[in-house]
Amino acid sequence: MSDAELVLRSTRVITPEGTRAATVTVSAGAITAVLPYDAEVPAAARLEDVGDHVLLPGLVDTHVHVNDPGRTEWEGFWTATRAAAAGGITTLVDMPLNSLPPTTTVGNLRIKQEVAADKAHIDVGFWGGALPGNGKDLRPLHDAGVFGFKAFLSPSGVDEFPHLDQEQLTRSLTEIAGFDGLLIVHAEDPHRLAAAPQHGGPRYADFLASRPRDAEDSAIATLIAEAKRLDARVHVLHLSSSDALPLIAAARAEGVRLTVETCPHYLTLTAEEVPDGASEFKCCPPIREAANQDLLWQALADGVVDCVVTDHSPSTADLKTDDFATAWGGISGLQLSLPAVWTEARRRGHTLEDVVRWMSTRTAALAGLSRKGAIEAGRDADFAVLAPDETFTVDPAGLQHRNRVTAYAGRTLQGVVKSTWLRGERIAADGEFSEPKGRLLTRTP
Numbered sequence: 001m002s003d004a005e006l007v008l009r010s011t012r013v014i015t016p017e018g019t020r021a022a023t024v025t026v027s028a029g030a031i032t033a034v035l036p037y038d039a040e041v042p043a044a045a046r047l048e049d050v051g052d053h054v055l056l057p058g059l060v061d062t063h064v065h066v067n068d069p070g071r072t073e074w075e076g077f078w079t080a081t082r083a084a085a086a087g088g089i090t091t092l093v094d095m096p097l098n099s100l101p102p103t104t105t106v107g108n109l110r111i112k113q114e115v116a117a118d119k120a121h122i123d124v125g126f127w128g129g130a131l132p133g134n135g136k137d138l139r140p141l142h143d144a145g146v147f148g149f150k151a152f153l154s155p156s157g158v159d160e161f162p163h164l165d166q167e168q169l170t171r172s173l174t175e176i177a178g179f180d181g182l183l184i185v186h187a188e189d190p191h192r193l194a195a196a197p198q199h200g201g202p203r204y205a206d207f208l209a210s211r212p213r214d215a216e217d218s219a220i221a222t223l224i225a226e227a228k229r230l231d232a233r234v235h236v237l238h239l240s241s242s243d244a245l246p247l248i249a250a251a252r253a254e255g256v257r258l259t260v261e262t263c264p265h266y267l268t269l270t271a272e273e274v275p276d277g278a279s280e281f282k283c284c285p286p287i288r289e290a291a292n293q294d295l296l297w298q299a300l301a302d303g304v305v306d307c308v309v310t311d312h313s314p315s316t317a318d319l320k321t322d323d324f325a326t327a328w329g330g331i332s333g334l335q336l337s338l339p340a341v342w343t344e345a346r347r348r349g350h351t352l353e354d355v356v357r358w359m360s361t362r363t364a365a366l367a368g369l370s371r372k373g374a375i376e377a378g379r380d381a382d383f384a385v386l387a388p389d390e391t392f393t394v395d396p397a398g399l400q401h402r403n404r405v406t407a408y409a410g411r412t413l414q415g416v417v418k419s420t421w422l423r424g425e426r427i428a429a430d431g432e433f434s435e436p437k438g439r440l441l442t443r444t445p
Contacts, residue, residue: 070100
């Protein structure tokens with residue numbers, strides 16, 4: 001401890017062994033020890049005593065659409081990473097769309113990295129994209145350090161990122177399995193979507209009917225079959241259909257290398273409460289009924305669903321029209337994901353340790369980020385300081401997102417992020433931010 005530069009102390013530190021009063025020492029941006037609460041502080045070290053606030057590992061969000069470059073008016077690295085820092089997130093992995101160009105070649109990855117380099121307030125990594133015909137680009141992207149490959153099984157909503165049909169899925173997954181990469185999949189069956197009623201208009205019930213659960217279930221079944229046949233690693237993105245849970249549980253029991261995420265909006269918002277015309281609630285797959293939500297929570301508790309990520313997918317306000325058929329589908333949730341999930345988790349009897357497991361430890365493991373996701377020696381000194389009992393009412397004017405459209409407006413949430421730390425430096429506190437200190441991350445072998 002004699003070489004410690006920074007010491008953080010709290011009566012409640014969430015560690016892999018549980019929550020306890022502890023003193024955490026930091027040197028050169030890394031955690032060097034987790035010591036008893038009353039450990040002596042070296043004279044040369046700076047002490048930050050956060051009292052009874054909870055010290056938890058910085059969250060890792062592996063599903064974020066930053067949209068930069070090309071659609072920077074929708075978001076951008078500066079605003080997205082500030083919003084993340086305000087919400088206790090210290091690492092994000094950026095999706096290969098809706099930026100222009102998409103991250104589907106090494107050259108396009110380099111463009112995105114160059115744009116992000118001096119704007120990132122937190123650490124940022126990148127997913128690559130698997131498209132029809134870009135099989136030759138997958139191994140080079142893997143070697144360049146992307147964390148895996150995103151694919152759609154139904155139309156993505158942007159022309160430059162087309163979906164894979166059955167044959168193309170097999171071809172891409174075979175290539176990715178050849179170097180033991182990870183395919184992350186938007187799983188909705190386009191044929192089931194096409195067969196569903198498509199009325200359009202402002203009624204949320206009509207939109208919900210247009211994205212039925214069986215579209216997810218069918219696509220997930222297809223993905224599981226291919227992953228099993230090829231012994232490939234696959235990950236289901238933003239699960240909303242509880243009907244797919246038995247399929248997922250059975251596949252995992254058989255040894256299929258399958259992981260699954262869900263999102264704060266599926267866990268905290270319900271179809272019954274969405275007003276007609278309120279397309280700030282529109283996302284694909286959609287927010288479903290309360291009974292469906294209950295089963296998603298149970299799946300999280302049981303470990304059938306691994307983790308919780310935002311799928312932060314913003315747009316300009318003019319694209320959020322009152323017609324659910326044509327409005328942009330996406331929910332902005334970076335800054336509010338921790339309090340939103342904690343509010344509902346607490347109500348259902350879960351602990352902050354559970355939330356950390358779902359939103360930090362398991363997301364770090366998904367991306368292979370071995371230095372993230374826990375407060376223990378050898379990890380990066382990334383922290384969030386949370387007042388878990390304090391409440392606030394969501395005011396869109398207080399959000400750091402570029403476009404302050406939110407499905408959480410007016411909701412009272414529990415859990416106030418007091419400060420966020422990246423490699424031992426405070427990057428956000430009380431609405432103030434440091435200059436960008438984030439690094440660009442690449443997959444390590």
